[in-house]
Amino acid sequence: MKLATISCSVLLSFSVFAIHAYAQTDAAARSLLNKVTQTYEGYKSIRTDFTLTVQQPQQTNYTESGTLTMVAETGKYRITTNSQDIVSDGKTQWMVLKDEQEVQVTEADNSSGAISPATIFSFYTNGYKYVSAPNEQAGGIPLGVVELSPEDPQTPYFKIKLRINKSTNLIYDVTIFDKSGVKYTYTLKNTKASPSIPADTFVFKQTDYPGMEIVDLR
Numbered sequence: 001m002k003l004a005t006i007s008c009s010v011l012l013s014f015s016v017f018a019i020h021a022y023a024q025t026d027a028a029a030r031s032l033l034n035k036v037t038q039t040y041e042g043y044k045s046i047r048t049d050f051t052l053t054v055q056q057p058q059q060t061n062y063t064e065s066g067t068l069t070m071v072a073e074t075g076k077y078r079i080t081t082n083s084q085d086i087v088s089d090g091k092t093q094w095m096v097l098k099d100e101q102e103v104q105v106t107e108a109d110n111s112s113g114a115i116s117p118a119t120i121f122s123f124y125t126n127g128y129k130y131v132s133a134p135n136e137q138a139g140g141i142p143l144g145v146v147e148l149s150p151e152d153p154q155t156p157y158f159k160i161k162l163r164i165n166k167s168t169n170l171i172y173d174v175t176i177f178d179k180s181g182v183k184y185t186y187t188l189k190n191t192k193a194s195p196s197i198p199a200d201t202f203v204f205k206q207t208d209y210p211g212m213e214i215v216d217l218r
Contacts, residue, residue: 029132029146032164033124039169045071048191055183069201075108076202087204094204096212103209105216124162127151133161138173142166 040046047069054062066081075090085096088108095104124130124146133145143163150157159177164170173187206214 026131029130032132032144032146033130033162035169036162036164036171037125040072043193044073045069045194045197046191047195047197048188050189051187053185053187055185057181069195069197071197071202078201087202089202089204092204092218096209101211102213102215103204103206105214105218107218124148124160128160135166136163138163141172143172 047067049065049067051063051065056062064081064083066079068077068079070077075088077086077088079086083098085094085098087094087096091108093106093108095106096102097104128148128150130146130148133147136143136145142165144166146162146164148160148162150160157176157178161175161177163172163174165172170191171188173185175186176184178184206212
């Protein structure tokens, strides 16, 4: 499962027209998202554990856990899971596919419109309409809910649901609704604000992956 860019086809039934017909930007949703943005912008770096759950129609759910470490200002990030490692120095991304014994090298996409590890806490500030939804709870935690619809009709998903811990203003989970009927949910936990991060965290070291084929896709 490729975590690096949630907006790619593998990570990403209602029609886009139906979503755009009702989606408006309301003040309550904007206020909540502003609080989230301000909270994350106060962190120089972030380390968080996550669980990805993929729900596919008439198929068994897929679940994988990992850790995300990032410095949003520089676009640097590192994702570690059992099946892959993803490293970006802000310019180049190395996706290590452990089962395939392959490393795919691409340009990092840190544009404001892309949903990537570098923009996961701020992607919603551009290119979306959003509305408030009824509050929910998970494990006794009160959650504010915002539903977003992309303004670009070519986007492979039609809705994103953000659930936000109302006491911390941190994202609790993100659910992406793909047009194919697949749902991808990222649940974040154990978020650490401004942790001490070794300088080589965002450096790809080929010696760490001996024998793997390097495929340069740039």
